[in-house]
Amino acid sequence: SPGAARRGGVGDPEGERDAGSSxxxxxxxxxxxxxxxxxxxxxxxxxxxxxxxxxxxxxKGMFPxxxxxxxxxxxxxQFLLAGRKRKRSKTSNYLISLDPTDLSRDGDNFVGxxxxxxxGTKFTIFDNGVNPERKNFVPETxxxxxxxxxxxxxxxxLGFRGPRKMTVIIPGIDDQNQRLRVQPQNEQESLLCxxxxxxxxxxxxxxxxxxxxxxxxxxxxxxxxxxVTRASVKNFQIVHPDDPDALVLQFGRVAPDTFTMxxxxxxxxxxxFAICLSSxxxxxxxx
Numbered sequence: 639s640p641g642a643a644r645r646g647g648v649g650d651p652e653g654e655r656d657a658g659s660s661x662x663x664x665x666x667x668x669x670x671x672x673x674x675x676x677x678x679x680x681x682x683x684x685x686x687x688x689x690x691x692x693x694x695x696x697x698k699g700m701f702p703x704x705x706x707x708x709x710x711x712x713x714x715x716q717f718l719l720a721g722r723k724r725k726r727s728k729t730s731n732y733l734i735s736l737d738p739t740d741l742s743r744d745g746d747n748f749v750g751x752x753x754x755x756x757x758g759t760k761f762t763i764f765d766n767g768v769n770p771e772r773k774n775f776v777p778e779t780x781x782x783x784x785x786x787x788x789x790x791x792x793x794x795x796l797g798f799r800g801p802r803k804m805t806v807i808i809p810g811i812d813d814q815n816q817r818l819r820v821q822p823q824n825e826q827e828s829l830l831c832x833x834x835x836x837x838x839x840x841x842x843x844x845x846x847x848x849x850x851x852x853x854x855x856x857x858x859x860x861x862x863x864x865x866v867t868r869a870s871v872k873n874f875q876i877v878h879p880d881d882p883d884a885l886v887l888q889f890g891r892v893a894p895d896t897f898t899m900x901x902x903x904x905x906x907x908x909x910x911f912a913i914c915l916s917s918x919x920x921x922x923x924x925x
Contacts, residue, residue, distance in 0.1 A: 648849045648890070649857045649869035664708060664716065671736050672749055675719060675907040676765070676786075678811055684902050686865075688715065689914060691895040701725055704918070705738055706899070706911045718907055719749070721915050730754035730761075732915045734908060750786065752912045754919060760830055761916040763787040763909060770823045785809075785820045787909050788829040789916045804846040806876055806887075806913060807833050811842075811904045842904055847875040847882055865898045866890025872897070872917045889914045 665674040679685050685708070692703040701723045707715035720738040724731040730753070737747035754761045767783030768776050792803040807829050809818045818840050822828045832838065849858035860875050865888065873890035877883070887901040887910050901910035 648871070648873040649852075649855055649859045649866075664710065671718075675736070675749060676817075678815060678817065678906050679901060679903045681815075681903045684900055685907070685910075687718070687899040687901070687907070687910075689889075689897040689899050689911070691897070691918070693895065703738070703741070704911075704915060706907070708907075719911050721752075721911065723919075729756055730758055730919050732912070734912065734915075750908050750912065752915050754916070758919055759791045761789040761912075761919075762828065762830060763789075763912040765908075767821075782821050782823070785822060785829050786817075786906075787912065788833065789913055790830070790833070791916075802846070802871065802874070803848075804874060804876065805833070806844040807838070808842050808844070808904065808909060810840045817906075843879060844876050844886055845879050847877045847885075860888075862888060862890055865892075865900060867892045874917065876913070887913060889917060 665671060688707045688709055690705045690707070692705070704721040705717065706719040706721075708718050709715060717738065719734055719736065720741055721732050721734045722741045724733055724743075732752040733741050733743060733748060734750040734752070735741045735745065735747045736749055737745070740747045742748065743751075748766050750763065750765050752761050752763050763786040765784045765786055767781045770782050773780070773782060787806060787808040790805045790807075792805070809820045809829075811817055820829060820841075825831060829841070832841065833843075847860060849860045851857075852859045857869055860873070862873070862875070866873055868891040870891040874888070875885055876887040877885055885900075885902070887899070887905060889897060889899050891897050897914070899910060899914050901907075905913075
């Protein structure tokens with residue numbers, strides 16, 4: 639709505655036009671879904687997805703469930719991932735699972751998580767490996783977790799009325815299209831610490847595309863090519879800083895609890911979903 643736009647939401651000046659579905663490189667029949675959600679998208683392809691938010695039931699208002707679906711060219715949806723915010727966590731913590739009915743940390747379908755700092759301005763994306771601080775308490779064969787990405791939200795100089803500024807950092811991809819392994823043994827080796835001290839070798843740095851102010855609609859706008867139809871402070875596009883037209887991820891609202899998520903190489907489905915989950919979190923320090 640225009641009101642949401644004026645309060646800092648980002649709209650689309652071409653909000654009614656649809657760009658059309660793309661060839662997405664869907665998972666093959668019988669393919670290991672964990673491998674699929676961790677594999678970078680095929681180069682040159684846009685993967686079109688939809689996220690639904692379920693607030694029904696006890697506690698879901700505060701701790702909603704999020705479901706990620708792949709959108710096929712024929713309009714069918716294929717479930718990929720589910721996420722939910724954990725209760726009783728010191729900081730915001732989202733579990734990500736391959737099964738919408740099994741969202742437990744110890745379940746077989748647990749594939750990753752997103753954890754925020756105390757202020758809710760910085761988020762780290764992990765796979766399902768073990769925290770290095772616990773390595774002395776688990777069998778030697780247990781794999782230490784990898785960091786799949788980090789998201790930083792900067793305080794908005796315009797206060798709550800303007801769009802949020804985001805920086806995303808992910809491990810680079812080698813010549814074989816394999817993700818470089820980032821497996822910190824301590825806090826100093828983490829993606830966020832490396833970003834802070836400028837040690838970005840082997841990493842990919844991405845930023846949100848700055849929206850522009852439209853006097854016509856009285857809102858900040860981005861061209862979502864018709865994939866986003868409602869203005870929201872959560873709407874964003876992520877690009878390479880040196881090529882703002884090379885879209886890597888876009889996310890935005892199409893209904894009160896429905897959002898589109900379109901991404902491409904070098905992101906994998908899990909990374910893209912995790913970045914979007916961070917956008918749902920209530921960042922009082924940024925607003």
